[in-house]
Every structure is written in structure tokens, then in C-alpha cells.
Amino acid sequence: MWLGVFYGVAGCALWGLIYIIPLLLPSYDPISLAMSRFAVFGAASLVMIYCFRRYLGQLTLRDWLWAFCLSFFGNAVYYAFLTQGIRMAGVPTSGMLMALIPLNVALLSNRAGNGIVLPWKKLIPPLLLILLGLWVGNIEEFSMVRDCMSASDYWIGFTFSFISMLLWTWFPIKNGQWLIRHPKVPPVVWTTGQGASIFPATLLIFLVMSAERIEAGESLLGPTPGLFIFLLLVAGIACGWGGMALWNLMSARLPVALSGQMIVFETIFSVIYTLIYRKQAPDWTLVLGLIILLVGVSLSLKCFRDAEAEHKAKIRS
Secondary structure (H helix, E strand, O other): OHHHHHHHHHHHHHHHHHHOHHHHOOOOOHHHHHHHHHHHHHHHHHHHOHHHHHHHOOOOHHHHHHHHHHHHHHHHHHHHHHHHHHHHHHHHHHHHHHHOHHHHHHHHHOOOOOOOOOOHHHHHHHHHHHHHHHHHHOHHHHHHHHHHOOHHHHHHHHHHHHHHHHHHHHHHHHHHHHHHHOOOOOHHHHHHHHHHHHHHHHHHHHHHHHHHHHHOOOOOOOOOHHHHHHHHHHHHHHHHHHHHHHHHHHHOOOOHHHHHHHHHHHHHHHHHHHHHHHOOOOOHHHHHHHHHHHHHHHHHHHHHHHHHHHHHHHHHO
16 A cells, blocks of 8 residues: 555656646647647657557557556646646646545545445545645735736636546546556556547647647647656656556556545646746645644545555455
8 A cells, every 4th residue: 555655656656747837838728738738648659659559558448448548547637727827827827726636536436336445534634634724824925826827817716727637536536446447557558548649639739729720820839848848748748658557557556536636746746846946935724734644544545544454354254
């Protein structure tokens, strides 16, 4: 279980970077950013197909369709909505909505027949601590956002971020269930299949979105091609393939209701990276919020670890 937690935290550390990429590339539209990022992710996966050809050859057409749907809607489309939400409503709002994912996943996954099941009286307290910690930690950020954004822009951005939250509530549940049902498929192989399956679609959408810019005589890579390529490689290979591989390694080891809670670390890292980008020191509310959040996650881990031990003891007896 602890190895799975490590993989989840490491994956979220990479995914936290995606929150500041839209801030570094403000002149690029969200769809182009999302599709170019996952086109690079797909290209990196195509390079690795040969290494995993024996496993990938065992996947059925249904498996490939699942790989495409999970990766395209749960990652590429999700990131397009998230990017627009970050620009219009700010990192704190988007991060807070992403923080609802652990509660959503736990509520939808903690049921009989779907991994280790915890009594609700044990599950709700740590989830409430997680939400409280994220709210306390973002109090100052919300004040800053309200002062510099119009109400209409904020709520439009909120809607985009809300849709991205729904997509990423669906993704870890279905992705985790697929990996648990297919223990003979290594998580890294599944990551490669997900990336390869969306490469044609993401590349085509990126080229279509860039057509108007090309017709106007502008560069395919936009106004800052050097920075765009560098961040694209980071977002596509490190955050995309690397982050997804770590998340899948985690999902194969943890119950779905617990693995969904690991997404809170993406919010933590996004806040840390944003403070570094702004060259700001954390205020006391952020520090307090992170402490409360970590206590909630630790309590949740203990509950699941105890439930796992009880489950194994019953099997042995």
C-alpha cells in the first residue's frame, strides 16, 4: 500500500506542473495546449509500443476503445476545460474543485464488490478533514482572485473547472477498475496503450485549431515557439506519460476509493508551484490548511490499511 501511495504522490508532483503551464503560455488557446500536450504524450507512447508489443497484442478491441475514451476524455478534454478554468477563475478555484474528487470517488467507489469497503462512519471524517484543509489553505488565494476578476469571467471559469472535475471523477474510477480487472497487464503497458490510442485524434485536432493561424502566415508553434516546445515536452512526456504511468502503478495497488484521494496531492503541488512562479512565501492559512489536509490523508490511509489487514485475516482464517 505504501508503495502505491508513493507512486500516487510522485505522479501528482508531475501533474501539479500543468496548472502553471497555461500561465506561462497565455497567448495559446486551451484546446491547442491540451491537444498538443497529449499529441506529444501519444508520440512518446508510439516510440515504446515495440517494447511492449507482446502485452499490447493481447488487448481486445474493447480494451483499445476503453484506452481511447479514458485517455481522450479523462485527460485531453479534461485538461482543455481545466486550462480555461484556470485562466478565467484562477488556480485556487480550479484546485479546490479538483479537491472534491477524493470525496466523489470515495462516495461512488466505497461499495460492496468494489475492493476494500469501509464503513461510512470511518470514511467521512478523513474526507471532511481533507476538504477543510483545502478550504483553509486557499482562503487568501480566493480573496486575491475576487479582487482581480469580473464576476461573469469567474463563474464561466468555475463552470469549465467544474466540468473538468466531473471528467476526472469518472477517470480514476473506471481506470482503476480496468487495471484491477486486468492484473496481467502491467500499468506501464496500459499507459503506453492509452497514449498511442489518442495520438491521431489529438494531433488532428491540434492541426485543425492551428489552421487559422497558419493561413494568417503565423508559425504553427505560435508566437513563442521555443518556450512552447520546451513546455510541451515537459507537459507531454514528464507530466503526461510519466505522471500517467505513476498513477497507473498506484491504481493497480490501491483500492479505488483510496486511490482517488491521492489527487489531493496534485492540488498541494499546484499551490506550491504557483507560489514559486509568483515568488511568494506561503501565508499561515496555507500552512495550516496543508497540515489539516495531510492529517486527513494520513487518517484515511490508516483506515484503509486497517481494513486491508482485517480482510487478509478473514481470508487466512
